[in-house]
Amino acid sequence: MAPTGTTSSWGHAVSTDLVHWRDLPIALAPTADSVAPDGVWSGGSTVDANGNPVLFFTAGNDSQHPNQAVGTARPVDPNDPDLVHWAMDPQLVTQQDPAANVGAGRKVRVGEFRDPSVWKEGNTWFELVGSGVQTTGGADVGGTALLYTSTDLAHWTYVGPLMTGDVGAYPKSGQVWELPTFLPIGKDAQGRQRNALIVNPSFSGPSPYSSKNTLYWVGTWDVATRTWTPDSTEPRMFDYGEHFTGPSGTVDGQGRSLLFSIAQDRRTEQAHYDAGWAHNAGLPVELTMRPDGDLGIRPVAETANLHAGAPLLDVTGPTSIAAVNQQLASVKGDMLQVHLTLKPGTAQRFGLDVLRSPGDEEHTRFFYDTANGGTFGVDRTKTGSNSDVDSSLGVQSGPLVLDNGQVTLDVFIDRSMVEAYANSYKSITTRAYDVRNDSLGLQLWGDGSVVQSMTVWKMNSMTP
DSSP states (O other): OOOOSSOOOEEEEEOSSSSSOEEEEEEEOOOTTSSOTTOEEEEEEEEOTTSOEEEEEEEEOTTSSSSEEEEEEEESOTTOTTOOOEEEOSSOSBOOOTTOOOSTTEEEOTTOOEEEEEEEETTEEEEEEEEEEEETTSOEEEEEEEEEEESSSSSOEEEEEEEEOOTTTOGGGOSEEEEEEEEEEEEOTTOOEEEEEEEEEEOSSOOTTTTTOOEEEEEEEETTTTEEEESOSSOBOSBOSSOEEEEEEEEOTTSOEEEEEEEOOOBOHHHHHHHTOOOEEOOOEEEEEOTTSOEEEEEOGGGGGGBOSSOSEEEEEEEEHHHHHHHHTTOBOSEEEEEEEEEOTTOSEEEEEEEEOTTSSSOEEEEEEOGGGOEEEEEOTTSOBTTBSOSOOOEEEEEOOOBTTBEEEEEEEETTEEEEEETTTEEEEEEOBOSSTTOOEEEEEOTTOEEEEEEEEEBOOSOO
16 A cells, blocks of 8 residues: 555564464554655565565655655564564665656556565565556556566666556556565476466555455466566456455465465444454465466465364264254354365255354355356345444355365354355455344255265464
């Protein structure tokens, strides 16, 4: 997001397993004598030639135009295991060039330059910065991720746009791209490196798509020529829930490509103030390459570390919906994980209700519909909407094909936060602010469908 205000800072938390987190003091905050007097906004990190971490952040300075540039920060004590204290470097490392070459007949959208993402391949560091592209006449072309390279993390050479969107053809893709994240997902049969580009679209004016959709493309990355060739110019969505935003990513020590997110809510500003917080982090997820070359997404395996003892329910073998619901009648909670595999059987539409009140006055409904190739969605017409700015939460959905004739759901319920992952391919992140205190139940629905297996765990907190 564009830097505004002087309170935007980098919070800091640490974990040894991605799911148990300890809060630490703020890592970076705007100060008058720094490169970021008016806000420290989104960015990324890497490791320098000495093995020490370096933060790359969007430096807000309202006395300059654009008021966004890229600064760096380093740990005061690199040997501190928690890296509590950080110091900003005194010089910016990347600034927007209004004359940057973004293609014939085009110009960069001046004033939009933020959210650096940095990684290293071989002896070269690469940096992506989100921006936008216009025609020389000022018409919007679409968002872009500008690519830079460096051999020392201080001096950066502009390469050009990694990719430029087409907001005219795909209005959801926005005039500007924020938080460009570029992660490897594997190699194809020809040995070519496959990467996913993930962005948060930003809009120059009011839009029904604002702060709702994270988009991705999959393509082939040639590090030698610094070129990425997407399979298609059409953006795709992996999360249909309209709450998955703020992507950032890394490759961990196991070689996994991990993605982190901000789960936006739709509460009123008064509700934010009264609660003392706004939005929260989603579960870390692992990105993979599917056999068809598309992007796969699944919660990290470490989520099992949050299980509180033995399962509350464990059903194995084909079982009817009615029989499982009898066992589910005693299962209550708003901190649960559900692992569920269903086959359609004779049902066209079937699924799982969570956060359900005993009289069904409230529930959040996940569904699969076999018609038209298959649809995975969430029906929130009965979802609790206490303090929500939207009076009608509606239905959100997208395409999903069955996997070997079945759908496997991993659903995580954490108070108002509900995340569902289907066939390790598509996800739905949504929110529920239940009015009733007894909206704690689970129930399957869809007569004729068959439960292949179902396990429910109570979950412990991610924070002390």
